[in-house]
Amino acid sequence: MQMREVDVEQFAVERRPGMAVVDVRSSEEFAAGHVPGAVNVPLERVITDPGRYVGQELYVICQSGGRSAKAAEALAAAGARPVSVAGGTAGWISSGRPVDTDAR
Template structure:
């Protein structure tokens, strides 16, 4: 499983990157990386094949859940990158945040 920190993620971020936020819906709507889609960890674990063959960046609050999700996704044939530091690191660095559902 690959991992990168928030600074690396921000520096290499492109519009076409798939970003999956594995926090709960409530956490997600309160603030998330712009463009991220919400897929709570429980759903990722039960259906990791949904992203088979895809490169995606997985983010949570600080990095624990994203690492767990990335392991499941990699085992199912995806190419995940876990973002260490997560949404908390993104927000604390002063980067823009979206709110609400997506």
């Protein structure tokens, strides 16, 4: 299975209420600022249990795109439909989009 990658602009266009967005950064990075509605699942947890997302479409985001691509590859291999967000949270923030700082 192939993983798809989009940039921050395309992610903003495709984003809709209820869409699964998984932030694979550390809990400290996540708490400092993340895309509204994202859920924090650190990369290590995604890599060790990618099967929990089988069949699901989800957007995967990190700080700049490296960790999300690695997570998306593991998720795709396990049967999920991941989309990695190139540019990550840093790109989201620098584009002036809203950021949450709660640690969900």
